Amino acid sequence: MAKDITNVSMEDLEAVEDLEAVKKLEEYVMCSNHNRGDIKFYCKDHDVPCCEVCFKEDHLTCKVIDIRKEIPILVCNSKIDKLSADLKKIGRHFMKFIEMNESCVVNLGTEINKLMGQIRKERKKINVILDELEKQVKNDGSAIYREVAIKKQHENQQCLILLDAVKSSQNAFESVYRYGSYFQKYLIADKARSQLLYYNNQVVEKFQKTETVKVMLKLSPQLLSIASASVSELGKVQYIAGSKILPLKGFQRQTYQVNVIGYFDLKVPAGAVARYTGVTFLPGNRLMLADYDNKQCILLNSSFQLITSHALTGIPYNVCVIDDEEVAVSFINKNKIHILSVVDDVIRPVRKMPIKYNCNGIASAGKGQMVVNWYCGNNKSEWILTNKDGLIQISHQYDCLLNAFDTYHYYLALNNANTRLYISADNINSLLCFDMAGNALFTYKAANLVNPKGVAVDNHDNIYVVGLQSDNIHQLSSDGSLLQVLTSGVPLCPLAICFHKTYLVRQIVKAEHNFV
Template identity: 50%
Template sequence: MLKMATDKIETDEGPCCPICLEQFSIPRQLPCAHSFCEKCLQSHITTEYAKYENEKLTYIKCPVCRNSASPAIKDRPISEWTTLFPVNTVLQSILPAKSKVDRLCDARNSEGVHAPAEGYCVACKESMCIDCLKVHKKLKISKDHTIISVDELACNPRNVMKLANGFTCSEHHGEDIKYYCKDHSVPCCGTCFFDSHKICSKVIDLKKDLPALQRDSSLEEIIADMKKIEMHLKKFMEMNEACVNALEPQVERLTNQIREVRKKINSVLDELEKRVKTEGNRIYKEEVIRKQDENQQCLSILHSVRNSHYFLETVYKYGSNLQKFLMTETMMSQLYFYCNLVGEKYEKTNKLAVTVQFSPTIQSILSISLSELGKVVTTTSSNTLPLPCSQRPTKDCQLERVDVIDLKLPTVKGAQWYTGVTFLPGERVIIADYNNKQCILLSSSYQFITSHTLTGNPWNICVLDDQEVAVSLYNQCKIQILSVIGDVIRPVRTITTTYNCTGIATAGNGDMVVRGPCVNNKGQWILINMRGDVKCTHQYDIPFNEGYNYIAVNNMKTRVYVSVYGMNSLLCFDMDGRKLFTYSPDNLREPHGVAVDRYDNIYVLGNWSNNIHQLSPNGSVIQVVKTGVPKSPMAICIHQSKDILIITNRQDRTKLHIYQLK
């Protein structure tokens, strides 16, 4: 029986690394708050880097949530990246004593020297060796800083929490979280506040107004929800193991079934063999007797012929002419008789052949191939479990249009048409301008920054990582990869395909999902890697060949959504190409843009019906928005943490319609 990882789920000896499933050894924390053993994280970084050895990576993907994580100093060697992510001191403080490790001096460690730390400076938030502590206490600027011994930190989580005080910003390295924006439901540091939230109406100072943010949920309720999640994960793993264990006897039963079928067939064939042998022996014996009789007759005739031969020669040698004449006449009569007799024998004697005449059933079995004779068939059935904890009540959310931005650029001579739009990491926006073969970069306040000319007409655009976007070029059979660093857009590489690309979305792990061509009333979506190699292609039926299609992937990268305007439908597939559901109500006409919010709710634009359909992850309707929707909505994107939607439209092609999910 195969061993599965279920044995690990009952161990409860403290926090465990999600990679090695063992107790943490020097837990390093990524900006997304997930922690891993230092060695495990370094192994993951090395593996990720090896996938793109020809490209200079400046980030990695978290092994758990796949969010991007950049080291504090991006130009350091890849072998040092792990040490640039902070140690999770809170997590380390609650590890069992046997798993604790010596804390190293942060300053010396950054120089590549592993010196054991003796103390921790509360003000500087750094561990220091004894030499660094001596210097620290002598400096005028730091002599009054509070120092806590490393031993006291290691043994007392309460002290660690006092030092943690708050949390640092994931976007601005080292800056403390000081505010909370209720408009966007995000915590932010001082830089976040001045860059993006200065004009927001509900920004809470966490030091002054923290009680205003206290949630109704108690600690016990949150822990209860977390325990439910643990229970469901354990249940899921147990179900997987039960499924695997149940397969073993099924496989044995399959072989037994084949064995029984073979036994029955062999039994029938054995009986047939006995009958054939008995009947064949009877035929053989009868034929032997008959042929022996015929040969005996032939032998008698043969001797008669020889006797006549001898008699004739003797008469011709010693007899008279009269005797010769009469003997000749007699022999002539005998000769005719012998000729007729031999001819008759040849006519009556045939070569006997014995064969077995199988029944049509056996003949049909013998004529079919192995694949037609039988095959192993697998069937799947889903196990439904209730949600382990409550989610945001999306049915009560309102989609409110808060602004309309006219982006008609005076420097552009041709008519602009925005067929693709997406948020970059942060709040900046990049747009695909189809008519003018360009991409346009906007600030977080939707002000023009720069543009970049493409080699063809862009249709759609998606974010690959912190620095790169992919643009599908309509009727070009190309995907152009661009880097967006600061205020500069640069071409990185071009992927040439054998098919025309329209909708495009990131599928995680460096892969992309692309809406391929429609041929012979078959639509298709294609999974490709960063080099453009096709990993798999999945087809589905459509009423006629069409081109204006969009595509999206859910946050867990397990589902693909394709809008099919010719069918007035939104199709949902899993990553293996199995169709999960079809959404095609009467009030959805010519669907175009499709996107997914942070709760995996789906938004699809009715281009002809002029509405926005908001669906739950399972495809049920949450709401259909008609008020404030632009005529002929085209493309849509959603800011995953701030619940901001941007919609372009075919009627007013230069306008961006900004919505807030409240």
């Protein structure tokens, strides 16, 4: 039987030669969530050990026992040997998965080399065609050159004969004028005028009838389209990612148990109505709700008791955390997001962030960023990743298939690594999944998911989407596979939902009372 870590003395630890092992032993008796406080309790409701802070914050209403008194029973029930064997088995499968991924990378490199070979092959084909074209151009050009050269040579020979005649006439004229009589001069001048007219006409005729020659290369439209095309138009590498379910003997996907902890009446005054369309956890296990009907947001403590409320200038729809001190609120029919500070349990308006369209869906993306969703017309919706000052980091549009009677009050959630975005599209009764490059990864749709609204992701990247009209919650794996449909303990008309490390919180409307 394994040694009881909680009873190991410092003398025993000092006797251990492997100091790294000692440090690991010390870690197992400390709480990693609250400044490494001692583990003192065990919560039977959630099957987790906890320290005093964990107990006070999250487990006051749970069945909690002193872990040191119950250690022998707990260790016995945990079946150490089987756990060890199962861990080794899972470890082997992880190693196999790593090997498969490494093989995938190697194969990808081979495929890319094949693509390069394909380009070289296509280039050779094009070069062969261009070589043939060059040969044809050379032959045709040589034939044209010979024809034009012969013609021009013949014209030049005629001009040389005329040039000799002109020179002969000029010499005779100059000789007679130098040595001849007046009568001879008169006759040679008359003859020269007649010859000059003939020579002048010949010059005019030569210059008017001569041909100027140039050649052009008339390329085919196919070749011109290649030459004028951009690189992306000629071709590009397509990245095709697909999911493949591999055979895995002895393993099945496990669902995580979801239990109803309780209902909390928020004490709505008689005759008043309140719908909490947005919900999120704040630091210190506080909870903020968007009160749709009363145009306010309210702040609850860790016991879900009212701390304060803050009146808003519009109808709030959703709310999300930006950082430790600020939250963002989206509104119905408003092209603005309000940024509020929540310090010392006091809610104060900070600024308003203008946006392009009426926004409803909003979700925290960590590091002061958030994802915002809106309908932008022409059956298109758009989601953007923005920081708290409104600077857009990423923007992607997608088809939303709206008609005149549809609404577009979409809810958003991101996985823990902020690499996947989930959007509940109530108009098509579907949950959409995108990566942050805007690629659609999957669409989840089920007959018993009607008017999906709130979306949440737990610590294991399981997805929860509520059905407003189907009165249920669908629990999905990170790849969109259905794990289970939660109906037991789910009140009528679940709407907003968010995930805490311990509690899954949802809001419904029933009569005059409101619950989370």
